Amino acid sequence: MTKKHDLELVKVTKRYGQTVAVDAIQHRFQPSSYTCLLGPSGCGKSSTLRMIAGHESVTEGAILLSGRDISALPPAQRGTAMMFQNYALFPHLSVLDNVAFSLKMKGVDVKERHTKAGEMLELVDLTALADRLPDQLSGGQQQRVALARALITRPEVLLLDEPLSALDPFLRIRMRGELKKLQKELGISFIHVTHGQDEALALADEIVVMNDAVIEQAGSARDVFNAPTTRFVAQFMGGHNVIALPEGHFAIRTDAVAITAPQKGRLDAQVTAVEYQGTHVSLLSRITGDQEITALVPEAEYFTTPHHPGDRIGLHWDAKNLHQLTA
Numbered sequence: 442m443t444k445k446h447d448l449e450l451v452k453v454t455k456r457y458g459q460t461v462a463v464d465a466i467q468h469r470f471q472p473s474s475y476t477c478l479l480g481p482s483g484c485g486k487s488s489t490l491r492m493i494a495g496h497e498s499v500t501e502g503a504i505l506l507s508g509r510d511i512s513a514l515p516p517a518q519r520g521t522a523m524m525f526q527n528y529a530l531f532p533h534l535s536v537l538d539n540v541a542f543s544l545k546m547k548g549v550d551v552k553e554r555h556t557k558a559g560e561m562l563e564l565v566d567l568t569a570l571a572d573r574l575p576d577q578l579s580g581g582q583q584q585r586v587a588l589a590r591a592l593i594t595r596p597e598v599l600l601l602d603e604p605l606s607a608l609d610p611f612l613r614i615r616m617r618g619e620l621k622k623l624q625k626e627l628g629i630s631f632i633h634v635t636h637g638q639d640e641a642l643a644l645a646d647e648i649v650v651m652n653d654a655v656i657e658q659a660g661s662a663r664d665v666f667n668a669p670t671t672r673f674v675a676q677f678m679g680g681h682n683v684i685a686l687p688e689g690h691f692a693i694r695t696d697a698v699a700i701t702a703p704q705k706g707r708l709d710a711q712v713t714a715v716e717y718q719g720t721h722v723s724l725l726s727r728i729t730g731d732q733e734i735t736a737l738v739p740e741a742e743y744f745t746t747p748h749h750p751g752d753r754i755g756l757h758w759d760a761k762n763l764h765q766l767t768a
């Protein structure tokens with residue numbers, strides 16, 4: 442049974458001519474939570490978001506929000522709001538009027554819409570800049586205006602399409618902290634499209650990994666990272682080795698592989714490359730069958746017994762850290 446603020450995708454498909462961009466995906470988003478739709482370019486995540494927002498039609502299937510089918514409703518009647526990648530601010534309108542714009546469209550009088558826009562600007566900490574034009578703002582400030590503008594409609598679900606991609610790396614990390622804080626304060630659902638694993642891990646209560654028009658895996662950030670179920674997820678999330686053993690394919694985190702003396706571990710290997718990474722040293726080695734395995738060793742530990750390309754070593758791991766892959 443669908444409850445209030447539940448967003449559910451029921452066998453949602455999007456076709457553009459012959460291209461199947463989204464293939465019968467099913468998912469129930471956790472209410473009041475931060476979800477990241479994660480996947481490589483072209484996997485269908487933006488199409489999914491645009492269908493939820495109503496900026497793209499659903500070819501087959503249904504989108505349910507709080508128990509009602511919103512698939513055929515215009516964007517403004519869905520209870521969702523979208524924040525775009527390039528923020529799409531009106532250059533000739535002040536910050537306050539940009540934020541108040543959707544209320545103007547609804548015919549709300551100027552006094553009331555400015556009061557509400559003022560409240561939204563307070564929420565995103567931009568009260569002092571209400572009279573500026575967008576091009577007099579930094580990228581981070583423009584992003585906050587775009588957020589305030591999306592939130593003024595009081596959506597049940599806020600949809601964010603690559604919201605941090607226009608920011609430099611430093612600001613991106615700061616803004617992602619602000620997004621997460623805002624989501625918790627407002628208690629509504631945020632669905633955020635990204636192709637950045639780090640971004641998804643840092644932000645998401647739930648990560649939905651898409652590949653090739655389908656959902657490969659969904660779960661808490663920790664589950665998806667620690668226990669990938671497919672080869673694609675293990676490789677895409679990073680930080681894992683995929684090993685073919687006689688019993689099947691397994692994923693093991695690179696920091697769960699320990700180095701031993703030859704014949705003291707589970708497998709013997711030959712070191713092929715060593716990379717210093719500051720807190721860790723990444724040691725690449727080759728086992729029989731030409732498979733390469735990376736071991737991420739804390740740097741102090743590595744330097745007690747350093748290894749070099751060509752050295753024979755043993756590789757060891759705890760069996761509980763191996764995750765069998767289904768595909």
Ligand SMILES: Nc1ncnc2c1ncn2[C@@H]1O[C@H](COP(=O)(O)OP(=O)(O)OP(=O)(O)O)[C@@H](O)[C@H]1O
Pocket residue numbers: 457460461462480481482483484485486487488489636
């Ligand atoms: N308007 C369109 N017309 C035709 N094909 C489209 C259209 N929009 C998207 N596609 C195709 O649908 C597939 C999924 O695209 P989508 O934009 O949803 O992927 P994405 O995962 O968001 O990628 P990116 O991270 O590059 O934005 C791609 O093969 C894309 O080329």
